Structure formats: C-alpha cells, structure tokens
Amino acid sequence: MSDLDRAIAQLRACRLIPESQVRELCYKARELLIEEGNVVCVDAPVTICGDIHGQFHDLMELFRVGGDVPDTNYLFMGDFVDRGFYSLESFLLLLCLKVRYPDRITLIRGNHESRQITTVYGFYDECIRKYGNANVWRYCCEVFDYLALGALVLGASSGLEPSGPALETTSTTMSLDDSELETEVLNSRGEVTMSTYRPKQHRVDSPLLPSLSQDKSATSSTQNPASSMPPIRSGWAGTGATSDSSGSYSTGTGAVLCVHGGLSPLIDTVDKIRLIDRKQEVPHEGAMCDLLWSDPDEIDGWGLSPRGAGFLFGGDIVKHFNYKNDLSLIARAHQLVMEGYKEMFDGGIVTVWSAPNYCYRCGNVASILELGEDASNGGTVSRSNGDYNRSNGAAAAVVRSPGRRYRVFEAAAQDTRGMPAKKPVADYFLVKLPWP
C-alpha cells in the first residue's frame, strides 16, 4: 500500500494525515493542477457535484450513492470548505483522490476556495484548531490558486438508459416508441421518482435563429419537422470544430459548461475564460470573480445585485451564451436549493447542490448530476485541433441538451457521524440580559 493509498484510507475514516504529508500532497496537487487549463475538458460519462462545505459524512454518502472513485468519474464544482465541521478531511480526501486518480476526478474552484473567505467562514479556524498552526491552511490556499475555473463536458449522450425500479408515485411523461429518456430523478435507494421523455432527434434541424432554436423542451421537433438536410456541423461543442470532416452522423449534444457561480459580462466565449490568469487569490472584481460569484435570476439581460457587488444574469443571456458557444447546458453550484437541483431557463442552466441538511439545520436534500456517454460514435469523442474561429453563427445546428440523471440524497445517518445527535438543550437565555 502506497503512502497515498494509506492517506486515502485514513481520510476516508475521517482521520487527518500529518502536516508533513499535507505539505507533500499539496505540492503534488499543485504540480498536477498547473498543467490543467482554466477550462478542463472532461469526457462523459461524468457525475457533476455541487457545494460540499466540509460536510464530510455527507460526502461519504455522496460516494455511496454515486459510486466510488475511480469507478465513477467525478467533477466537483467547488466550495469544498467552510461552514461544515470537516472542511479539512473533505478537501484533503478530494485532493488525495485527485493526485491518485487525476483522470477520474476534476476539481474546479468555488468562491470559498479563497484566503479571504476561508478566514471568515470557518476553514482557517478549523486548520488552527486541528493542526495548531496556519501552515496547513497556507498549503491548501496555495492549491486553491491553481484550481481550474471551469470544465467542459464533452460527448454526453442525449438520451438516458432507463434505470432502476420506478416508484408508484413516479411522475412521468409517456414513453413512446420514438422518444428518448431526457431526465430521470432517483432517490438514494436508486428508485426512480420522476422521468421525462422527449422525441428522438433524427437529423439536425435547419438553421435557426437563436431565439427560435432554444426551445429544447421537446417542442422544437414538431415545430420544425426533422428536415432532410445533412448535419451542418458535428464537431463537439465548445471545441471550435466547425466542419463535418469525418462525415459521421452525430447524435451528440452540445458541450456542458461547468462553473461554480455563473457567467460574466466580460466573457462571451468559453475561449475568453481560457485567457484569464487564474493563479491568484480570487479577486473582488473582473471575469474570474464573476465566474465564481454570479447568479442566474428571472430577469432580462444583466443586472446588479442589490448588495452592491455581483452580477445577476437572465435567461436571454444564458440562451445567447449557450448558442454562441455551442453549449447545451450550463451546470453550476453556489446556491442552496431545497430539491438538490434546479433547472432554469428551459433547461439551459442547472444549479446542482450537494450539501444535504446544509449547515446541519436546513433539512434540504442534495443531488448529483450524471451525464451519460454517447455511444453512437463508438464511444470516441472527436476533438478539435484548437481552432477557435467559430462558424459564422447563421447556420447552426439545434443543440440538444444531454440526458440528465439526478441522484437525490439525504444527509448521512446520524450514527455514521461518530458524534451524538444534537438535541436542543434547554437554556435560560438570560446570561447577558441588558436589564439593570
């Protein structure tokens, strides 16, 4: 058993590794991460996860529900630390797994992976408490600076293979011969609680304006009957491939952009994310800040948050960005959602939240999002050669969103936490009465 495997075993048991080992681990992780671009390309199948926030036992539950590394290919969208009681154990385990299986786990940066935020929201204090000094916090912060800002999932399939037994209460749209399973929601026992179908796509539709091409919720095919036109473009989305050089017929979906917060008014193409100098503390302004902080909202265009800092972006922004970049979906985290996930803007963006019973008191469920692999090209993913001059945009294929399987799970059972259940302790709340 290598030192690394031993460290993984120890961290899985929620026991910390020595400071010297953390130092070595962080050094190796940095060497690995420095090689990654700002936007990491990940091939489907992949399981996308949202905020963890130091809820170690719930991270274990996530692995139980979603499968272990390296069996399952994971993509974590940041906010590993702060708020919960086990930021160190959670982050160090993920980092060990990254170093041990670099191609099976992708970590991107959340707004909590920052010196400033971790000093206020718990991770710094936890490091001091558990190691007696700030060294480990410093090592971790140096790793934070090297984390990628986003990921692009390629080769996701548009339809899902139905899975698991359906519950009687399962709501479903009718499955017809010529339809494919678009979304499926499973509980932590693997039972299907909801599924939706849409018509299969046989040919890429004729050129459409962005405003017309966006209604992907299974309505576009009837409005625009499958034409006999050949596919106009089959290069993988987001890669800039523009020609149908292989001549192969593609049922592929657009790429899926994964980012912690959302879009930025300074970023109109995925390639612009690639130009950011990311190896720094998360700044208070600029594109890098926006990617980690912004939120979608039911507005038109861009707006300023009433807090005086931070952007909000509407459905039209998402549609335009997805169209321009040949994306079928943006997956992001950053905001608590009671149901574990929330799709907005006709499925153009989804929030994935992976911290159940957030802060040990919200009672929410969490979820992970599984994207399947498109096997229609023999499982190979065509890559671009880095040419980023896109097609003129007037002639574009209808990008089909990937099939989405959400696994919803609850907080880990109390007895797995190794600490007694917290009962409200009756107190007199009189301690500091301000009266004379």
Next chain:
Amino acid sequence: MNRLAGKPHEGADATAMSSLPQRPKSMAINGFTITTQTLPILKAEPIDKMTKKLGIAPPEMIFGDNFVEIEHKDTPWKITFNAFDALDRVDKSGESMLQVAYSKQWQRSRNHGGIKEIVKPFDWSYSTDYTGSLAPGSRPFEATTKHIPTDLLRRPDPILFYDDVILYEDELADNGISMFSCKIRVMPARLLLLARFFLRLDNVLFRLRDTRVYVDFETGEIIREYQSKECDYESVRQALALTRDDVPAAMRDPNRLCDFIPLVETRLERTVLMV
C-alpha cells in the same frame, strides 16, 4: 407526442424528507397553549408563492413553515412569530439599503460595463423590527414603564417546555450573517420568549433587534420589550480584541456581542388578560 409543457420540472417535488418530525410541539399550561413547529427550509414552489406575496426574494434559508405561538384559552389573545410576517416588515423599496464592504471598489472597476440597473432593490439584509403578530381581537398592548421581572426569571425554576425555532437565515452572499430566530422557555408560573434578529455585515455593521415577551400565568400580565442595537463593525471588532474572547467565534454569537453593541431604541408594552 407527450411532453412536459414549458419548463421541464422546475421546482419538482424530488423527494420528501421522511425522517424529520412533522408535527408541531405543543403544551397547555394555566390557561395558555404554547405551540412551536420546526420543519426544513421551503421548497421551490412555496418559495415562489412567498416571493410573489412578499414582493421580495426571501432569504436563502427560509423556514417558512416554522412558527412559535402563545395562545390564551379564555380570550382571543394570541401572538405568533413566523417568517412571512417578519419579512413583510423588511423595507421593500431599497431606501434603507446597505452595501457590502467592497461595493465601491467593485462598482468603480465596473464603470464601463454599461450594466447599471440594480435588480429589484430592497433591504437584502432582511432587517426587521418584527415584534410578533397579534391575532385579530387580541387585547392590545399599551405603553408602559414596567420592566420584565428579571429576578423572577433568574430563579432556577424547572423548564417544562423549551424550543429554539429559526425563522430565516441568509449568508448575504458570504458577506456576513442575517438571522431571525425565536427561543421560548416555559416554567410552572411564567414563560419567556426571545425573538431575535441578528445581522453582521462584514466590515460594515452589526445589528441586533430583540423582542422579549414575558407572560405571567397567575396574573395574566404580559410584557413585551423591544430593543434595537446597532454599531459599526470596526468598533465592535476593536472592543472584542481587548477581551480574551475568541474573536471569530464571538462575532457569530449575538449573546457575546450584545454587550458591545449600544442600544439605539427601546419600547416597553404591557397588557393584562382577564383570567
């Protein structure tokens, strides 16, 4: 073709939490009934409803089903503390809007963006002066100078009923804490309720708004005291730094902070129910 109309399962009821207590806790004593309910945060659909009804976006952690209620059996007197009514008293116009510490820096750097419109301005700190909701027909409170009898509350009487009920909480997009919660304890002869709004806006200010409701079962006397405290962030931080306290922990704990934040407003009210 069968298909989902419009937005695919936005706000779908993905699963139900099964392991949580579903029923309110209740206790009847000396002509009063005390009821509390603690449930998980609201799901997407009730949040949408509340947003429409309130006219502002509710806090990130909205415990819309939670409440604390004190009811008098022989008269229609009843006081309730719930999230909706507390939030209904938040400034929805944006007139008293605070800004996060780095807002000026952020905006200066964004002058060329052309994005100027502030989306739905309102007091996103969710500051409220809520002192509870009286049921229609309740005997009203009147101003008084009589304080809550602290000495009686200091006696170590047995606590027959206790609960700590959170109504809402928001992380202010990692710019601090905003929280409204209620604690109640019931002793054989009296009860005390503390409803507390606590705000820490990092590097800007602290705000504490406490409502205490005291009920004497024997006399039917009810005293309600409201206290509003406020102070700039730096003064509190400096004062704390002089103590031996663990400063980061103290900055999350209104009980430790309350001595360091000066009083800006206080109101005393009283009513007596005919027993």
